[in-house]
Amino acid sequence: MEELLKNPVFASHLLAASGSVAIGTALSYPLDTVKTLIQVGASSSKKLTATQVLERVKSVSGYPGLYSGIGWLTVGRIAGLGARFGVHEFLTAFYKDGRIDNYVYVSEALLSGMISGALESCLNSPFEMIKLRKQVAAAIPIPSTSNxxxxxxxxxxxxxxxxxxxxxxxxxxxxxxxxxxxxxxxxxxxxxxxxxxxxxxxxxxxxDVTDVRRPQDIVRLEGWRSLWRGLRTGIARDSIFGGVFFGSWQFLHLAMLDWKAVGMDPPPETNDEIGPLSPLVVSLSAGFSGSMAAAASHGFDTSRTRSQCIVLPKYLAKERKYLKWSRPGNWFERFSGMHPSDRNLLFRGISTRMARSGLASFFLVGTYYMAVDYLIAKS
Incomplete structure (x- = not known):
């Protein structure tokens, strides 16, 4: 590992990836806070809007409340996205082995994205849990404890x-x-x-969730396993997100290569002869793919967000285990971890999440390419 860190190329890619994740998270985090509060505060008879959420956060904690919990999400996304793109690159390298050019089918990119998304969900779950509790606490006034x-x-x-x-x-x-x-x-x-x-x-x-928002409070009252609450829903969400993201991104990448090859004389025989695409075009395609992936997986995101906002103490969890409590809902809801009370709320905040995912993917890929080009040229 020390030899890899001393390698200037590897160190440049590592530094560029960490910086791009931090920048993309910081720029899109207010949209994530608004999306989370819309999902948590929604009910069958009440539909919150982004304006109402912004006014509520502004009145309780001010505009800094929109960035409550950003540190936890940044650390989790650095680990999660590193696993997502790392596993994807490893699997696509296996697919491309023995082929004439670096060609990956859309179905192969979709499958590798689903596998990498499942691993990302397992790594990112504790950080996402703490982040969500802090976001909710930023919109609910906390009583004074000075007495x-x-x-x-x-x-x-x-x-x-x-x-x-x-x-x-x-x-x-x-x-x-x-x-x-x-x-x-x-x-x-x-x-x-x-x-x-x-x-x-x-x-x-x-x-209330505002009383159990710190990591030590969550562990003491709900146990370590609560940090991975809603894991099955999270795996379904991130698998669909990763599969649609990498599948649509690969489809757009091949389409743009074919468009660039039009008019070339002689016609290129491999994709390597076409040359690389511009970073702006790649970033735009990544942003569009991120929005499509967010729309496809939003139902599972809403279900997991609402489940992580529920405080379930350890003694209640033990009671359910001893009494052999069965999950409510049909077979699909029991298998995926969704709750039947969320059936009419699964698409709340979908436009905000699409905007957040598209913006984050655009800046993530764009800043990564710019940082890599600058660092490698400087070294």
Whole structure:
């Protein structure tokens, strides 16, 4: 590995790839925040618009709230996109082995894109989970926790599951009043209920997503496996995205090579004789392919985004396991991990995601080509 890093060509490509991912993520991240909040805040009777989301984020956390969680997504995308393009290049090199020219069929590019997308989803899932929680927290006002007396009201069990969490005293008093008609030997029922994790919010419901937004809070309350929640939906989403992206990009690349070869005398026998395409044309084709891939995989993206926004404590997950809880929905929804309540919400925010994916793909490929040309020429 040290020898590879000392290689100027490899180091130039590594530096250019990391910089292009960071630039593409930074320029398209506000659209990703708007898309996420539209998906999370949508319901069958309510449809949020981009203007409403922007006004909400502006009133709660200001314009910097649009970039909440960008660091986590940048790190995850550097690893995820590195795996996506690396596996794709490895598989296409296997396909091209033994052929006269560097020719890859569209079906081969689609298959390699699906495989690389599945690996990308596994690597990027924890970072995407934390990023989404921070985006949602940027649009919801968080109550002040400066009252020391209120902090001391937390039970030891609650402090171990979610340190710093403040229980809802109104909900707890309401629950105590409902249970006061029952005979009980414990006269201090409120303090007794605080020792049960099911009553940490006072009503039996899990905490809000704004209370479980830090990585350590997610791990303590929901466990390590929660960082990969919705993995099956994510694998389906990224497999479709990667397959459509690389398949359509290869189709456009071959079409542009054929267009460039028109009028050449003598006619080229291989694609290598045509010459490379301009970086602008390649970037535009990548942006168009990214938009098409986003549209094809948007239903799974909405389902995964909404599932990652649900707080599922460890004790509830264990109950479902012991009770052999079965997933709701038809066979396809159970197999893919989708929830039946999201059937009418799968296409919310599709235009915003298409714009975000197209913009990110355009700047990713464009800045990569420009950076590689500059670094290699300089070295």
């Amino acid at each position: 020391a007396a209120t902090k001391s009201a937390a039970a030891p069990m609650m402090s171990r599951l979610l340190p710093g969490y403040i229980p809802n005293s109104l909900a707890l008093d309401r629950t105590v009043n409902l249970l006061s008609v029952l005979s009980s030997k414990n006269h201090n029922m409120a303090e007794a209920l605080k020792n049960y994790p099911w009553m940490m919010t006072g009503s039996g419901k899990p905490p």
